[in-house]
Amino acid sequence: MDIKKIGEEVVKKAVQYGAEEAEAVIENVKEFNVSVRKGEIETLQKSVSKGLGLRLFINKQLGFSYTSDLSPESLDETVKKTVELAGITEAKPWHGLPDFGPQPLAELDLYDAELAEIPDEKKIAIARDVERIAMAQDKRITNSEGGSFSNTEREAGLFNSKGIAYVFKESRCSFGAYVIAGEGDAMQGGGWSSTKRFFKELAAVEEVAKTAAQKAIEKLGARPVETKKVPVIFDRYAAPSFWMGLLFALDGDAVFRKTTFMTEMLEKSIASPFVTITDNPTMPRFVGSVPFDGEGNVTRKNTIVDKGILKMFLYDSQTARKAGVKVNTMARRYGYQSGPSAGFLCLIAENGKDDPASLFKDVKEGLLVTGMRGLGTDVTTGAFSVGCSGFWIVDGAKAFPVDGVTLGGTTLDILKAIDKVANDLDLRGSLNSPSFRVAEITVGGKKA
Amino acid sequence: MHFPKPDQSMDRRSFLKKGMHTGALIVSFPIWKHFAGKDTDSLLAAEAGLPAGLDKESLRKLLEVCLSRGGEFAELYYERTVENSISLDEDKISTATRGLDMGVGFRVLQGEKTGFAFSDDLDFTRLKEAAETAALIASGGVKEKPEKFTALSPPSYYLVKVSPDTITPKAKAELLIKANAVARAFDKRITQVGVSFYDINKKILIANSEGLYVEDSQTLTSLGAGCAALEGQQRSRGYESKSGSYGYEHFDIKLAEGMARTAAEMAIRNLPAEDAPAGEFPIVIAKGYGGIFFHEAIGHSLEGDGIRKKTSCFWDKLGQPIATSVVTLADDGTYRGAWGAVNVDDEGCVGQNTVLIDKGICAAFIQDKLNARLMKMKPTGNGRRESYKFPPYPRMTNTYLLPGEAEPEDIIKSVDKGLYIAKIGGGNVQPTTGRFVFSVTEGYMIESGKVTKPLKGIMLMGSGQDVLKNISIVGNDLLVIGGGSCGKEGQSKPVGFGNPTLKVDKITVGGKKA
Structure with missing residues (x-):
């Protein structure tokens, strides 16, 4: 599948059909997934899937569509319908593509070309081994939810009428186990996993298995305490997850609407001076890294909280324009089925x-x-x-x-x-x- | 472009994407702001026929391919889904979107093993490749031929006369504009109003090697309004929605305006909310939203997969008392017009009404075909999947507590000092221990038998087993509601739930x- 060709053609067609600005995101994903329980394969899944999301603006009115059908007829229909949809919405002055154009992308080395060569048998063996070793750690381990191995190879592209045409490939592989200790009303479950871009960098099976077992056993006998x-x-x-809850309160649009308790806190102390929080999706080979964000901005390290002082709210181009501030390279997408929104990409509490x-x-x-x-x-x-x-x-x-x-x-x-x-x-x-x-x-x- | 998954590791079991036979089980409501916009008009109406390549002869050939390595059972699930959404925000219609997703999922079973593959390309060659991949799970068995198809025509539990997919976005927009005006006018402390309408129109076809052939058109429609209020530094929210397997005839301007008023009232009422107390209390749960509690804290632990694997705290409790005698709990796919109603489930089993707990006795489990077969029980019409991209699992439909005889007023009067839980926003459970948490979005103190001041930051926590033994009074006012979405095995699925007013002693x- 030629992602670049499809992406550029859809953007061109959108402009032909009347869009002032258009942006297409495309992905092509190959997945493998095996789950094993008590040594036997439970589910073996393999799939290839694809999809396109189209966002366009006419007179500052927004239309959005997605489709999993990338045939020329379906794409033509998708473009036409999206233009119609934009006609139904009302203009907002901040609507439009980001202000920036194409920029050079960093080579983050996020794709493991060897992953495709690893035989299914080897992946299945890892899923079996991690569960078996976890269960053998302690006789108090009585049951298992299973072991698993999964991997994804993904090619994704972002194209817009301001000349951005990015394509990148990434891979991800992961394995783990979840086991149960104790019996009856005293059961406790525990699991652990390892996730990496490169197969060779995955943690040792024994290490993951031991941690999973320990997580279940150490909880045996857990009880509440008094208030x-x-x-x-x-x-x-x-x-x-504590930090994730906090970050939702730093959404720039919620600040603009004054619906978050953080509204008045910019440049003020919100935490003790020991707290510094950054968003840094730029580390080579790292599982949380990505070369460009959900609207095509090149990623960089952003400091959100510096020694307890709140330094920024989270914006995408729409919400930044609305609030009259600079956009900060942290637009997210949850798949091709929705447009970008502000959020963190790779959060690190330092x-x-x-x-x-x-x-x-x-x-x-x-x-x-x-x-x-x-x-x-x-x-x-x-x-x-x-x-x-x-x-x-x-x-x-x-x-x-x-x-x-x-x-x-x-x-x-x-x-x-x-x-x-x-x-x-x-x-x-x-x-x-x-x-x-x-x-x-x-x-x-x-x-x- | 990146979709980082929050890795809430450890205690929660969501650490592998879809890998683990686990997954944090979460129900949540799409509070207005999160209604992502989606929209269209009639061009992609759900009535669209089946694609040319899926005639019965081709289906049979594909099932043959599925069984070519010796699988015992093969199934094909075709889906074409059109989602429309329109939303209003900051006094303007801000998004109108549509989405199309279609494809075929293949499943092959041998013993406890499942082979699964899907294709979003309907070309026969691609479909055959996917069928071959799913077939790989089996080896060595006798090569069976698929049975001849017998078409199934199930009864209908959907209340759909006018497909929302045939209504223009402009007409839907009118509802939102009217609702916005009412909420804005309600009180000057209302600072934000969001209203949205969305509909999901799913056409499915299921064919399997046992000769089953069934088609179904599933429609889900939702209108929701949310408000935010601000006074000084005090902030609050209110929301209300109507969601179900409804046609557009169930929605009009009067309904939209009433909904906006309810949402605005809730926000204003909660402005002076005080911090919630911590500790052990009796609570009264209002009708409707408490159903989420039964879904999470009990329903998930009664699902056939956890029972069969003995990883659920209820695995050995069939026929035994697990709740007080006032508790009768059902999972009912036949509840007409409900958000989780199914004429057939996603394996082609007809929708059923299953009593899970009968006057306190554990009476049945929630089953799909695979778990039912392995446990030598009957499927209960609960084999459900998010889409053709996922295999089915035992999942709830509409889970609700049956009404008792008490007057709601009297239940509140019976509490000297406790909490009144009006709306629950979401929650999750760990089915092994039965431990759950729920975040309460609207709650009040009860003092001397009266509902008094509003509270914020209420979290309910406990285990399903304990709560069932502490339900002391059940009211006569059952309400079943929709709009929620349940997560399991990395799949999201619409579920309905409900309850009459009830009291939990502690x-x-x-x-x-x-």
Whole structure:
């Protein structure tokens, strides 16, 4: 499939049919996916899929369509209908393509050409091995949800009437296991995985299997605690969803509409000085990297929070123009089936200075959070509430596993009460964080 | 262009894209702002016939290819879906979009194994390639021939007279404009109004090696309004929607205006909301939105796959008491006009009404064909998939608690100090432990038997097993609602749910006040 040819022709056709500006995104995706349970293959999936999304503007009116049918007749029909749809919407002065044109793209080395050569048998064997080894770790492991291996090869393009014509290839492979420890009402599940661009860089099967098993076993016997205010440590692998909740509150359009509690906070202190948050999708070979964003802007590192000071809100070209600010290369797309919107691409809460063990020091009684249910932050009100599991800490050490408790407070209070940030960042995906400690949060549990 | 998936690792089980036989189970409502726009008029009406290449002779040939390596069962699922959406924002019609997705998914079963492949290219050669890929799962078995087709004509549970796909976007826009005007005029503290209309028009064809041949036209329609209010530093939201397997005849300007007023009222009422308390409380859940609670906290743990694998906390509970005797819970694909209604499920089984919990006794599980066969039970019409790109799994349709006899007023009066839960925004569950969380989007204190001040930041947490044993009173006012979407195995599916007003004697509430 010639993505470039189709993309450029669709943009040209849109202009012929009356669009003032047009943009097409196309993708062609090849996927493999195997899941294994108790040694037997459960599901083996292979597929190739494609699709095109078309966004166009006429008199600052917006039309959008998508189709999975890329035949010439279907594309012609799609263009015509999208022009008609633009006629129904009302003009907004900020509507239109981004202001920038083509720029040179960085070579980020995101495609593993060898992945296609790896036989299915080898991938299936990895899925089997990771589950088998995980289950063999401990006799308290009684059951399994399975092991799996999946990989994706994707070619994607973005084309617009301002001359942008980008095509790039990426790959991704992943494997993991999820096992269950204990029996009856005391069952606890735990899983782990490794995801990389390059097959050769995947973690060792034993390492992933052992971690999965440990995650299930360490939760056995988890119980709620009584409601009280204590210091709370967010483990580095639980912390990312905390930051994700926060980032939703930094959406530039929500700020413009004054529907987020962060509205008045630009250039003000929103967190303790130990907190620095960046968006950095530019690291070569990294699974969270991408050469251009959802509207064709070349990606770069952006600092969102610098030592506790809020430095930017998140904008795409539409919302930036509306708010009268500069766009900041963080437009996202959730597939070809929708247009771009502001959001983070590869979030990194930066390492602090503290040794991870020092977070526990001086904690007479507290909570280590290893799992969060929900994102916590209410974008409108800034109230924070989340369900969580983890460990109760007594005199600086893990005492027993905890589940069925909640954390409650306000996001700003929690951010400002962060008194230690560890130096244990482990870059795994599009959301990354070191462990950190909050001086005090209300842990909700049984009757106090 | 990139679609980073939030990697909420660890406790949540969403770490591999579609790989794990797991997946965080999440139901959420598309609150107005997230209604991504999509739109069209009648040109792609759902009535469009089947493509030329999918005549019965070709289907039979493809199923033969599926069984060529010795599979026991083969199935073909054709789908053509047109989505339309139109939305209003900042006093203007801001987006109008349409989308088309079509293709064929092939599934081959042998024992507990599934081979799956799909093609979004309807050319026979491409379809044959996909069928060959799915066939690869099997080896060595006896080569069966597909049975002769017998067409199935199921009864209809959809309330669709006028297809929304035949209505012009301009006519739909009129509803949004009128609703916006009402919400704006309601109170000057209303600062943002969003209204949207969307419809999904799905034409499916399922044929399998057992001789099943069935077609279905599925229509889902939704109108929703959302408002934001601001007063000083106090912010609040309100929303209301009507969603179901409805034709356009169920929507008019009066409905849209009423919906806008309800959403605006909710936002204004919640402006003075105070921080929620933390700890254990009795709660009263209002009719309708509490159904999400039964979907998450109980329904997911009764799905056949988790039961068969013994990974669900209810796997050995059939015939045993798991709830108080006031609890009767159904999953009902035949609830007319509901968001999760199915004439046939995505495996071609006719929609059914299954009592899951009968007066507190665990009475049935939610089954698709595969799990039912392996467990020697009957399928319950719950084999569902997001699209031709995914294999089916046991999934809920419309899950609701059956009404009891109590008056809603009396239930509130029975609480001295507790919470009144009016609307739930979303939640998720870990089916192994049954532990769930729900975020409450509208809730109040109950003091001395009366609903008093509004609260913000309420989170409900607990385990399904515990809550079932703490439901003490069930009201007589069942309401089934739609608009929600359930996530499982990386697939999203529309589900309906409902409940009458009910009381839970104690549940953990996460809030700010210790």
